[in-house]
Amino acid sequence: MTGTLNGLRVIDFGHYIAGPLLAELLAQNGAEVVHVDRPGGPALAGLPDSWLNRGKKRITLDFRRDDDLETASDLIRSADVVIENFRPGVMDRHGLGARRSRSTDPRLIYCSLPGFAQDDPRASIAAWEGVVASATAGYRRLREHWDWKARTHATVDDAGRPLFTAIPMASNAAALLGAFEVVTALLGREKTGVGAHLEIPLSEAMLQIVGFHLEMPDFVGPRLDMPKPCLGSFRCADGRxxxxxxxxxxxxxxxxxxxxxxxxxxxxxxxxxxxxxxxxxxxxxxxxxxxxxxxxxxxxxxxxxxxxxxxxxxVRTPREWLSQDHARESGVVMTLDDPEWGPVTMAGAALHASRSGTTITARSAPDADRATVLDDVRRRLESTPVFPTGVDGDAGDRPLAGVSVVEFSQVVAGPITGRILADYGADVLKVSNPAPHGNNGFHGSYTNRGKRSVFLDVEDPDDSAILRAAVSNADVVVQNYAWGAIERYGFGYDDVSVTNPDLVYVSMDAFTRFGPWRARRGHENQAVAATGLSSRYGGDGGWPIYQPYLISDVGTGIMGAFGAVLGLLHRRKGGVGQHISTSLSTVATLNQGLYLFDVPDGHSAIEPTGPSALGWSAVNRLYRAADGWFFLGARDDRVNDLRDALGMSTEDLPGTDLSADGPSAIALERYFRMGTRDRWTALLASRDISAQPVREIVDVAHDPVWHDRGVLRYGVNGEGTDRAPVLGFTAHPWSVPPRSAAASGPLGIDTETVRAEYSAHPVPPTRGENHEQL
CATH class of the missing domain: 1.10.533 (Death Domain, Fas)
Known part of the structure; x- marks a missing residue:
């Protein structure tokens, strides 16, 4: 098994997280990836680099040198896919931008991951992770905390303080969306012969995570108390x-x-x-x-x-998860022999593909593959056809038009997979439980827009026959039930692939379909508990504090869509159908991959954790101004510019200790309390230093720029409220299907239409005798 993307050439100009992680996901699935480092090495050296740049060839290029710029241009001309995550305009200034690159090769897929879109007024600011999180309500405020001993409310001294997290939610989400869109564009290219320019801003990728809370604002609010009895974390006899x-x-x-x-x-x-x-x-x-x-x-x-x-x-610690038997046996974590650190245990494969497979190898050192890369480029350019100049290729029709999907899913992750596939043109049939006690989860634009929705009962012979007819004619099945649940009714992959061998079958569950825990039930909270994600933010007495967003649920939904298009591409390239699976625990592990390492000498990646954390350094952290909180985003070497912009002296801000709670941070804390956020934002912007006010959900929900761009819109939310802010559409180059742009309607609205559609189809015999309701 060589991977679906075997033969695909990817040039990765990415730095920090989003670009390199996107390229690494493509490398897992067989792509040949060349990573371009800047002089001085990667922005995130050491252990993070051992994860982000696995399986890639590496070359170092200095864009200030004409010969290196020419090499970069040659790399692009030899590529199928180019990835970059600079600010808009940076690659254009070097003559390496999307328009120029695609004018000589309309088959090129050029993927940009800036902090803010090129036509967003915020495009020019330095979009550090904390800046993007603050702009998108990623740091939700804590107005109360939970007194875990008395289990009663108690007001915190620092009311309104944001809950900081070092997990790069926006970068991770952009990487997952980018992987999905790149493969979707490859599918489109197979049909049209034309590539695409994809732009996936980190800020708008973060809206995929925030979007659920636009429709369900009280689902996980700023309070840490639990709304139901017996829900949440409880202390055991051993103190865990x-x-x-x-x-x-x-x-x-x-x-x-x-x-x-x-x-x-x-x-x-x-x-x-x-x-x-x-x-x-x-x-x-x-x-x-x-x-x-x-x-x-x-x-x-x-x-x-x-x-x-x-x-x-x-609830485990991250280190406990790395050594846990199931994590290792299932491949959710793995050990690689790194050239710098030796054997390193880290996050494993993002998904499992039964036929095409995945491959992960250790990283190369920066510039270690220069000779090989240059020789390969020369050979490729000698044999690559020359395309007409001045062509700005049209991406063509929706790439998933004509793809038929049957979705057996509930709650969040599975419905998100179906919704994303529908947004890109697929015909998605959502199957829900008609029983009054059925757990169909949430319903609204965020999870279920763009789909046909039916109530069909697997216990009923007629309904079961309709489902078998639909599945036998489908291109993709999506399901997110625990292992063994859907199989009991004869709708597991082994059963349905007999009559439909070309079927791409996507499974999502809590703890993967391999290893000792494959049958375990679980939701977001169990996945983040078991993998150590929640323990990173432990409160007093070690009590776990959970992320205010469903980052693993949402990420798993995106990963499911990525798996679906990988399967479709594999089939298009001459393969057959297959079973592709991922899980909440897999994505929870990936979400903390930047810090999740176990090395023999005990070394670890530096990570600010706990409820008192405010950031990574004195110049990259949250501060409180006279009128509220904001995030200061700058590199450590910009201290002099920071000092000059603020009018501080070297005595006021010596800049010798830039730790997040050191003397420089304390000095800035005192200074920033004397002015407003607008004052500091304006002063710092004059020196190209970012100061982003921390925003609330309501600020994000009505952001006029994002509404103008269509990535947010006003529609019907999950509670049936009209003209409510809901998630819009990523600015991909394909048009939005009319069904996706319309209100989703109630569950089951298409039942009778679908019954009539499939009633005349030949039906395979019913299998399975267990009639427990799915």
Whole structure:
């Protein structure tokens, strides 16, 4: 298995995170990637580089040298795909921009990942990760904290303080979206012969994560208390924590197995419906549950939960996750022999492809492949056809037009995969559970726009026949149930591929479909708990604090779409269908990949963690001005410019210790409190230093620039409110399908139409005897 992208040549001009990570995802799937380093080495040297630049050839080029610029131009002329994440205009100034590059080769796919789009008024600012996060409500404010001992509300001294995270949410999201769009453009090129210029700004990629909360603003709010009894993290007998999902049937099942059910009944807590609807009973149940969890260790509770099929997970540290048996056996983490560090355990493959496969090899040292790269470029240019000059190729029709998708999914990740495929032209049939108790998750523009929606019951022979007819005629199936659930009804890959061998079957679950935990249930919170992501932000007493956004759910949805188009491209290039899978835990691991390492000498990547963290350094962190918080974004070598812009002396700001909580940071804290955010923004902008006010969700939701660009829009949200701010469409070069631009309508709206459509199709025999509802 050589990978779907075998034979594809990618030139990676990326620096920091987004560009290199996108290129690394392509390298995993067989692409030949040449990474171009700047003089002095990568922006993120050391352990981060060992992850971001795996599997690539490397050459160092200095754009100030004419001969190196010519080499860069030759690299582009030899490429299928070019990736860059500079500010808009930088590559153009060097003669390496998209328009010029594609004028000589209309088949070229040129992918730009700036902080802000080229026609966004903020395009010229230095878009550090913290700047983008602040502009997109990535650092949501904490107005209250949870007193975990008393489990009551208590106001924090520093009300309104943002919750900082070092996880590069925007860069990671842009890399995932970029990987999907690049492969989608490759599919389009297979049909039209023409490539595309893709622009995926980090800020607009971050809106994919924030977008859920435009429609569900109270789902995970700025408070850290949990809205349901028995939901969230609980301390165990060994001082560790477990995270539990609060579904009545799961809580009851756990109580019975733990021998506590009779006590709950005698205490008047035996009616789960009342417990979950009455605030007084809910509070009593929560305290009783807290006392119960404190009687066993975290490992004991997790073992019982696995046995019972309950979504509960022990909260691990990142290092514990790296050594966990399932993580290693499933390939979610892996060990490579790095040329600098020796054996390094780090994040593994992003997905598993049953036929095309994935390959990950250790990085090369910067410039180690210069001779090979230059020789290869020369040979390629000698054999590459010359295209007519002055051609700005049209990307053509929607690349997924004519692709038929059947989506069996619930909650967040699976529906996002289907929504993304629909946005790019696919005909997506969403199958929901008609039973009143069915868990169909959320419904609205964010998760389900652009789809046909049906209620069909796998227990009903007629409905099951319709589903089999739909699947037998589909190009793609998407499902995000736990392993074994959909298989019980004969809709697993092994069953449906018999009648449809060309089917691309995409599975998403909590803990991957390989290894000891393949059948485990789980949601976002269990994935971030088990992988160590939540422990990075532990509060007092080590209590885990969760990200305010569903970064693993959303990322898994994007990854599912990436897997789908990889499968379609593999099939288009002469292959057959296959089973492609990813998981919440895989994406949770990827999200922390920049810091997730285990090396023999115990060295680790520097990461600011905990609720008191404010940033990476004195010149790259959050500060409080007289009227609120903002993010200061600058390189360490810009201290003199920073001092001059602010009118500070060397005594005021010596700049010798630039740690995030050192004397320079303390001096800046005092100084910034004396002026407003607008004042500091204007002063610093004069020296090309970024100061971005921390924004709330409501500010983002009504941002006029993003509404003008269509990446946000006013429509019907998940609660049925008209003219509400909802997620729009990424500015890809293809037109938006009319169905996606329209209101999504209620679940099941297309049921009768679809019944009539498939009633005349020949139907394979029903398989499976278990009639438990999906």
């Amino acid at each position: 924590f477990v995270d539990n999902v609060s579904y009545p049937r799961f809580v009851e099942k756990l109580l019975i197995a733990a021998g506590a059910w009779e006590d709950w009944v005698s205490d008047g807590l035996g009616d789960m419906g009342a417990v979950f609807s009455d605030a007084v009973l809910g509070r009593r149940a929560e305290r009783a549950f807290e006392e119960l969890i404190a009687t066993r260790t975290a490992d004991e509770w997790e073992s019982l939960a696995i046995q019972l099929g309950i979504p509960l997970a022990a």
